[in-house]
Amino acid sequence: MIVVAVLLILAGTFRPAASTSVTNGVVGTPILYSAAVGAARTAQSSAQDGPWTLYALEGIGTDQGVSGSGSAGGFGLAGCTTDWASSASFAAPATPSNATAGAVGFWFAVSVNASSAVLIAIVYELPGGSLTAEPMAIVTGVCVGTETEFGAIPSSAVDSSVAVGVANANGGSSFLAGHSGVSQVLLQAGPYWIVGYTTCGVYATSGSGLYWADELYATNGTEILGGSAVSEAC
Secondary structure (H helix, E strand, C coil), X not given: CCCHHHHHHHHHHXXXXXXXXXXXXXXXXXXXXXXXXXXXXHHHHCCCCCCCEEEEEEEEECCCCEEEECCCCCECCCCEEEEECCCCEEEECECCCCCXXXXXXXXXXXXXXXXXXXXXXXXXXXXXXXXXXXXXXXXXXXXXXXXXXXXXXXXXXXXXXXXXXXXXXXXXXXXXXXXXXXXXXXXXXXXXXXXXXXXXXXXXXXXXXXXXXXXXXXXXXXXXXXXXXXXXXX
């Protein structure tokens, strides 16, 4: 399952409040997948322990934006060792309410090397700044898995605007209209796009909510499974 399991829990295990210094309320310039993937490839090319192969990007759209510093910035990944980048700084900006469909405040980029270690970078852009891809950590251990059956992300994947447009036309818009405070989780992994919406706060650690998702083929945006909602623990 390559690192999809890691991707699906990144938002829920990223604990910026644990950092040395945190600024809340940070709003970013929304980023489409097409911009994030290029920045992620550039970042991995100079990261230690390479070469790295990009396996997935996960875009997060939330109204809870933060930035901070300090190596305790935190992925609570049980059974793994996290080697933090020396810069130990990050920004995970909120997505403005007027963002274009498919453009979100930040993306996690996940790459794998020959030793099955996982490089996690964060891609973001602050107003007045430039597009930044910041290597955050190298993760090793049982939590990341070792299989790579989905393969690297395709060079011909449709943009996140296309994936979100298809998903919204197949039930996503209805879900968004019926719920407030929804966060976006946009996953491009191997041959698949998964467009997800959750009523749980991105950094929530308790309670319950609803998760709606639609699965598409990455290279053409064709729907694989119809969108549906399930209950989830936050």
